[in-house]
Amino acid sequence: MINEKSLAWGRSKSCIRELAGYASGRKAEIGEENVFDFSIGNPSVPSPSQVNIAIRELLDSCTDMQLHGYTPAPGLPSLRKAIAEDLNKRYDANIIPEMVYVCCGAAAGLCSSIRALLCPGDEVIAFAPFFAEYTVFVEAAGGHLVSVPPMGDMQPDIDALEGAINEKTKLLIINTPNNPSGVLLTAESLTKIADVMHRAQEKYGHKLYLLSDEPYRELVFDGNPAKSVTRYYDNSIICYSFSKSLSLPGERIGYVAVSSTMDDRQDIFDAVCGAARGYGYVNAPSLMQRVVEKCMGLTSDISAYKRNRDLLYNGVTACGFECVKPDGAFYLFIKAPEADAKAFSERAKKYELMLVPGDDFGVKGYVRAAYCVSEEMIKKSLPAFKQLAEEYEL
Amino acid sequence: MINEKSLAWGRSKSCIRELAGYASGRKAEIGEENVFDFSIGNPSVPSPSQVNIAIRELLDSCTDMQLHGYTPAPGLPSLRKAIAEDLNKRYDANIIPEMVYVCCGAAAGLCSSIRALLCPGDEVIAFAPFFAEYTVFVEAAGGHLVSVPPMGDMQPDIDALEGAINEKTKLLIINTPNNPSGVLLTAESLTKIADVMHRAQEKYGHKLYLLSDEPYRELVFDGNPAKSVTRYYDNSIICYSFSKSLSLPGERIGYVAVSSTMDDRQDIFDAVCGAARGYGYVNAPSLMQRVVEKCMGLTSDISAYKRNRDLLYNGVTACGFECVKPDGAFYLFIKAPEADAKAFSERAKKYELMLVPGDDFGVKGYVRAAYCVSEEMIKKSLPAFKQLAEEYEL
Numbered sequence: 001m002i003n004e005k006s007l008a009w010g011r012s013k014s015c016i017r018e019l020a021g022y023a024s025g026r027k028a029e030i031g032e033e034n035v036f037d038f039s040i041g042n043p044s045v046p047s048p049s050q051v052n053i054a055i056r057e058l059l060d061s062c063t064d065m066q067l068h069g070y071t072p073a074p075g076l077p078s079l080r081k082a083i084a085e086d087l088n089k090r091y092d093a094n095i096i097p098e099m100v101y102v103c104c105g106a107a108a109g110l111c112s113s114i115r116a117l118l119c120p121g122d123e124v125i126a127f128a129p130f131f132a133e134y135t136v137f138v139e140a141a142g143g144h145l146v147s148v149p150p151m152g153d154m155q156p157d158i159d160a161l162e163g164a165i166n167e168k169t170k171l172l173i174i175n176t177p178n179n180p181s182g183v184l185l186t187a188e189s190l191t192k193i194a195d196v197m198h199r200a201q202e203k204y205g206h207k208l209y210l211l212s213d214e215p216y217r218e219l220v221f222d223g224n225p226a227k228s229v230t231r232y233y234d235n236s237i238i239c240y241s242f243s244k245s246l247s248l249p250g251e252r253i254g255y256v257a258v259s260s261t262m263d264d265r266q267d268i269f270d271a272v273c274g275a276a277r278g279y280g281y282v283n284a285p286s287l288m289q290r291v292v293e294k295c296m297g298l299t300s301d302i303s304a305y306k307r308n309r310d311l312l313y314n315g316v317t318a319c320g321f322e323c324v325k326p327d328g329a330f331y332l333f334i335k336a337p338e339a340d341a342k343a344f345s346e347r348a349k350k351y352e353l354m355l356v357p358g359d360d361f362g363v364k365g366y367v368r369a370a371y372c373v374s375e376e377m378i379k380k381s382l383p384a385f386k387q388l389a390e391e392y393e394l
Numbered sequence: 395m396i397n398e399k400s401l402a403w404g405r406s407k408s409c410i411r412e413l414a415g416y417a418s419g420r421k422a423e424i425g426e427e428n429v430f431d432f433s434i435g436n437p438s439v440p441s442p443s444q445v446n447i448a449i450r451e452l453l454d455s456c457t458d459m460q461l462h463g464y465t466p467a468p469g470l471p472s473l474r475k476a477i478a479e480d481l482n483k484r485y486d487a488n489i490i491p492e493m494v495y496v497c498c499g500a501a502a503g504l505c506s507s508i509r510a511l512l513c514p515g516d517e518v519i520a521f522a523p524f525f526a527e528y529t530v531f532v533e534a535a536g537g538h539l540v541s542v543p544p545m546g547d548m549q550p551d552i553d554a555l556e557g558a559i560n561e562k563t564k565l566l567i568i569n570t571p572n573n574p575s576g577v578l579l580t581a582e583s584l585t586k587i588a589d590v591m592h593r594a595q596e597k598y599g600h601k602l603y604l605l606s607d608e609p610y611r612e613l614v615f616d617g618n619p620a621k622s623v624t625r626y627y628d629n630s631i632i633c634y635s636f637s638k639s640l641s642l643p644g645e646r647i648g649y650v651a652v653s654s655t656m657d658d659r660q661d662i663f664d665a666v667c668g669a670a671r672g673y674g675y676v677n678a679p680s681l682m683q684r685v686v687e688k689c690m691g692l693t694s695d696i697s698a699y700k701r702n703r704d705l706l707y708n709g710v711t712a713c714g715f716e717c718v719k720p721d722g723a724f725y726l727f728i729k730a731p732e733a734d735a736k737a738f739s740e741r742a743k744k745y746e747l748m749l750v751p752g753d754d755f756g757v758k759g760y761v762r763a764a765y766c767v768s769e770e771m772i773k774k775s776l777p778a779f780k781q782l783a784e785e786y787e788l
Contacts, residue, residue, distance in 0.1 A: 001600055002665050006510045010668025046458040055453060064440040068642045104498055111674030116400045140672030206395055248462045250680025252498065271396050274404025278534030279673040280505030286644025288679065
């Protein structure tokens, strides 16, 4: 009688939220300091102080209409210009302000872009492991998500990509650095992906779009030689959120940027705006548009995540667990020492370790540990990892 | 190749935005003070001072994580509770906190509710005149909007409603006070609507839902005896925005409230959450959630809109124009003295009067004047209305 898919999406709890709920219960029972909660990717580092300073300055200097009134649907012109300049300066992108659509966070940008591009029945490819919500976003737009399994080092399997593309493929989503593996796509991988897509465009006689989901773009630890994806492939769209770089996940502010080298860029941009309109997005939150403009290029203290990465990676691998060393983001994707990741996640609970089974990310046999937590918690968790490892005789 | 509907929605400018663009151009040419811009419904009255005070207080008292972190998807529990209490206290509604979904403005709430309820091919009824975006929202959810023409006093035509309902009807949208007519649905109209819907539910053997779009709820001028729509009809859903009452349209904060007397309320609520998830809504902006909780029940200075209503209504009717006196909101829906509202709107431009042709609102032969403007502008515009009336020999 009512929309079955909507009901199913509303009823199904993500495995992350489910575990987080269990963790909350345990904290209430045995004390927060005794639970090692690696479940949720909520940035643990405060926003740079300039964020709250900017809010105060704006309150002092702007009218209520400027602060809280409607903005143009694609965002304040000055912010769109600042975003384009920032992308071009820091990542050698080729974005013009007219191709920047400011939106309510990366999820809004992804959904609007996917809906803009997909005709019913179209297929979207994502490299596993991938952010579990992609499946929902693609289905909501009437499409179908096809998962391409990773190589051992969590870089994409290019041959498998080539095999997965067919007549119905419209779009490839990449996510770098990756949630949940933390892996950064190498220049070599990006070049190969672009090659495959160019060949596929010729073979099938229609365009294939590359959607680059980049909320963790600034959270990289070992140097970031990456130039923008728009330099590898013309038909590229960037989705970005200030959620992680400025620790503002609740404020819902991000953008879509369409490559200026895409020859149908105006159509694609218009369709993104139109899709957002059809989903009820009017404009991105107005005060936060002005705030992020004032904070362009700033980040929270990324070094804290790097310290956490080193501490946790070194700690769990010393116990005998296997995982790829993350280049960025704030996740560790740990190989479960038994085939069933859910069973492993259950067993970890005995030691108050909250590790999300990776099945919903499209890869079996792994768990995700979100290390956007206090350094102290990580230190205290290591003996628990040790005990867990001993149980598996690692 | 790409999604045609998204492209069409992105390309088509609303008649409001088009006229507003023309008005901007004229202001640049001949000076802002010489253009009588009644095109856009951007609240002209500042937010109550408590809004910006609340922001400062929150900055002083909360951690960054509390201010800017993710909230639960349906909103902060304390805000959901405050919303339910406010609705029950002021409007004798019957809402429980668990049935409140805090969202990114009324448009997000409408889109999520429509998508939650509609199966492909379902029909949605709206009483003309109606907010033009309803058509887009319904189409985006795979449905079809059916328009029911108004009576002369702009109250709904109940017989026409009865005639419009069929096997495929899933939902009726009402909007009171109305954009663009300013008319408040009378208790009599609401009772009759509920009667028709009850009969239709029996006749067709399935539920019909009533979606009450209430962004202008507090903007009423002559006393508001209205009790909540949930007291007239069990299968009701309220969509609300703080945009107009607190003059925060750019901040995108509102809610959906599902009547607690609906017997499948949990399914409907879950489906609303699920639909929002599929559209990429993660949570409503976090800082603003805390702000509106602190400002619950407050409003901007509504008396300014009432003064504007009186001034403009008395002025244009004195010139000989016909229109129904608005009970609320900040729009006057003026009967064009010629059949073609677009031609009338064009002719009004000669006198620098920016009046939106009403065709997109589902009623031909009318124009909308948004009087959320300065009192001074209205006073200065009256001679222009006089000249326009003389041209039509009114």
